[in-house]
Amino acid sequence: MYETFVTVVGNVADSPRRSNISSGAVTNFRMASTVRRYDAASQGFVDGRTLWVDVECWDNLSSNVPASISKGDPVIVYGVLKTEEWESENGKRSKNCIRAFAVGPNLSKGRAMFTRDRSTTRTGEVSAAPEPSLGPDHGEEFPTSVEEFEAGRDYEVEGEALNPEDADLLGEPAHA
Numbered sequence: 344m345y346e347t348f349v350t351v352v353g354n355v356a357d358s359p360r361r362s363n364i365s366s367g368a369v370t371n372f373r374m375a376s377t378v379r380r381y382d383a384a385s386q387g388f389v390d391g392r393t394l395w396v397d398v399e400c401w402d403n404l405s406s407n408v409p410a411s412i413s414k415g416d417p418v419i420v421y422g423v424l425k426t427e428e429w430e431s432e433n434g435k436r437s438k439n440c441i442r443a444f445a446v447g448p449n450l451s452k453g454r455a456m457f458t459r460d461r462s463t464t465r466t467g468e469v470s471a472a473p474e475p476s477l478g479p480d481h482g483e484e485f486p487t488s489v490e491e492f493e494a495g496r497d498y499e500v501e502g503e504a505l506n507p508e509d510a511d512l513l514g515e516p517a518h519a
Contacts, residue, residue, distance in 0.1 A: 347424040349441060351376050351396060352449060355416045359400075359409040368405040372398050372412075374420060397440045398422070403460060408446050417449035 353376030361370040378391035398420055400408045412418055422443035429436055448455040 348422070349424045350419065350421045351394070351441065352419050353377070353394070353417070355412055355414050355418055356395070358414045359412060361405060361409050367401060370400040370405045370408045372408070374398055374418065395439075397438060398443050398446070399440060400443045400446060404443060404446060407460065408443075412446065412448070417452035419445075419447050419449050421445040 351374065353374045356373040356375045359370050359372040361368060373395060375393050375395055377393040379388050380391055381387070382389045420441055420443050422441040422445070425440045425442060426437050427440050
């Protein structure tokens with residue numbers, strides 16, 4: 344059977360809840376996505392119907408989500424859409440659920456500072472090699488505030504772009 348991959352843009356409707364179960368750690372939260380459309384009759388934008396969907400996050404995502412998002416935050420969720428079905432006193436019931444592969448802030452609504460998980464490899468497995476030790480003893484100092492971070496510095500090496508084709512991106516960003 345084919346899986347249905349979806350990307351949903353909306354807001355976190357409740358605080359993410361992390362649980363440890365027999366198959367591993369899972370974090371769940373509910374999100375709401377409301378369509379806005381232009382209404383010619385009222386000459387303004389109006390809200391359409393709201394899609395309510397439960398989101399489940401497994402593996403590394405399970406620990407990163409509750410540390411990164413909270414109720415009310417604008418998010419973008421990518422994953423597989425599932426329909427969960429069960430029997431209740433009132434008969435057969437169902438609800439939509441997304442098994443998330445990626446959850447992130449919606450940067451059209453604000454800014455975020457990303458902190459990379461250094462303890463995992465790109466495949467999500469725990470790295471056997473120890474994390475390199477950085478800090479004052481090794482010629483580098485960790486930034487102590489958000490202001491010390493400079494946008495795009497992780498893509499530069501001593502003022503040069505890592506990819507020569509990106510050299511024109513080193514200047515000041517364009518302003519609208």
